[in-house]
Amino acid sequence: MSIQIYNTLTRKKEPFIPMEEGKVKMYVCGPTVYNYIHIGNARPVIVFDTVRRYLEYRGFDVNYVSNFTDIDDKIIRTANELGEEVGELTDRFINAYFEDVGALGCAKADAHPRVTEHIGDIIAFIQVLIEKGFAYEAQGDVYYRTRKFDGYGKLSHQSIDELKVGARIEESEIKENSLDFALWKSAKEGEISWESPWGHGRPGWHIECSVMAREHLGDTIDIHAGGQDLTFPHHENEIAQSEAMTGKQFARFWMHNGYINIDNEKMSKSLGNFVLVNDIRKQIDPRVLRFFILSVHYRHPVNFAQELVESAANGLDRIQTAYTNLKHRLKSSTELGDQQDIWKNKVDEAVRLFEVAMDDDFNTANGIAAIFELVKVANLYQLEKNTQTEVLNSFISAFEHLMEVLGLPFADEDLLDDEIEALIEERLTARRERNFGRSDEIRDLLKDKGIILEDTAQGTRWKRG
RNA sequence: GGCGGCAUAGCCAAGCGGUAAGGCACGGGUCUGCAACACCCUUACCACCGGUUCGAUUCCGGUUGCCGCCUCCA
Secondary structure: OOOEEEEOOOOEEEEOOOOEOOEEEEEEOOOEOOOOOEHHHHHHHHHHHHHHHHHHHOOOEEEEEEOEEOOOHHHHHHHHHHOOOHHHHHHHHHHHHHHHHHHOOOOOOOEOOEHHHOHHHHHHHHHHHHHOOOEEEEOOEEEEOHHHOOOOOOOOOOOHHHHHHHOOOOOOOOOOOOOOOEEEEEOOOOOOOEOOOOOOEEEOHHHHHHHHHHHHHOOOEEEEEEEHHHHHHHHHHHHHHHHHHHOOOOEEEEEEEOOEEEOOEEOOOOOOOOOEHHHHHHHOOHHHHHHHHHOOOOOOOEEEOHHHHHHHHHHHHHHHHHHHHHHHHHHHOEOOOOOHHHHHHHHHHHHHHHHHHHHEOOOHHHHHHHHHHHHHHHHHHOOOOOOEHHHHHHHHHHHHHHHHHOOOOOOOOOOOOHHHHHHHHHHHHHHHOOOHHHHHHHHHHHHHOOEEEEEEOOEEEEEEO
């Protein structure tokens, strides 16, 4: 069974078969860098990083490209307000972006193109669109002639006429049609700008992605992804531009993730409920944030609330504990045994469940359920009097692989300080002597240092709380 | 007005024709010197009304209630 992906273009799940066997070309719309990203911005980064990881797990070679919009109105306005150069501002927030999403376990893309590095390509692209009659210059701006492109609306499943009726945009004197959108915007006095055949100006928002996707991945890409709200007009416009340019299909699969709400309300400036990743990751373990986001199917909305994140933290902890306990048990395991196949089959079954879930349009909620199945079986196995190294290792390996796909690798255990180790030893002695006063004192002392002790039949183990 | 989504236990969340996965929380028990971890047990008239079907949470129609897009937005 191949991987099934829900394609916004067809509104159906379709078997995913890349153009070139074993290779996937993937483009994800990145942020406009004029501020720290909020958790809503982080969702697609996490979700599609996970998609990429799973495709790689499945043996695909993924060429993953995600852009930075480093020139636009909001950037210019913010730079003016802060009295900062545009380039300084965008560099600053691009660095912050990498720190934020890196903390969330997102790997870097194979390429992170910036608009300002592609101005020449953009101008050339626009020129061709003009030559082909898909664009026109008007008073130093260049607009896309939406009426000219037959497929306009095929992604958002709207006809041009319906779009016009609902359009809240004001009729423009200089545009032929209110749905026409800017490919090139003439610069205002003193504004950062680039030389072009139409005078000084800068690119419009939609053209960038068409150009950068093509420069880095070619005329047709396998997967184009982004937030749901980009479906219209951004992605619709990208299709219009790219397909007018090449005459070929632009993207074969379009994936869109749902929103994040805050306490059941949409994040908005007026409500003042923006949650910046840069702030929240200092309060909440970023691994918990990622786990929380992946616990819901990517196309469904996620409600971000304190208690929900806490419950996710407890769940992640259960997985972590099972894994850590397996590692500890390794120290008291044996080489021989007779039931290894039974247990190893259970491990394989959990891994299979995980794959079935992920094959089905990256159903991470079910994938996580499969991991909990593994937790259950692992915990039961550890109730056995004798555990075998080989079986323990197959559990450990399954945990590591699956969590790696989710971008939640287990942290390496820190070594204990000699002092702490000595305290654990002293406590053991105290317990043997039934000096529970001293024993509990030591346990509390270590607890203050963030070390939690657990006594088992195989001895005392510890973890960082 | 157009397009679309969602309504499942206290909370979160899968399921998409054969009478309900998983997690969190709660309660009871086992284990423990006490804990912690773990294990066992317990918890659902699937929004409402019709229809199709031998059979529907799952399909169709309708109702109600939320939500999104149609403007910059992840």
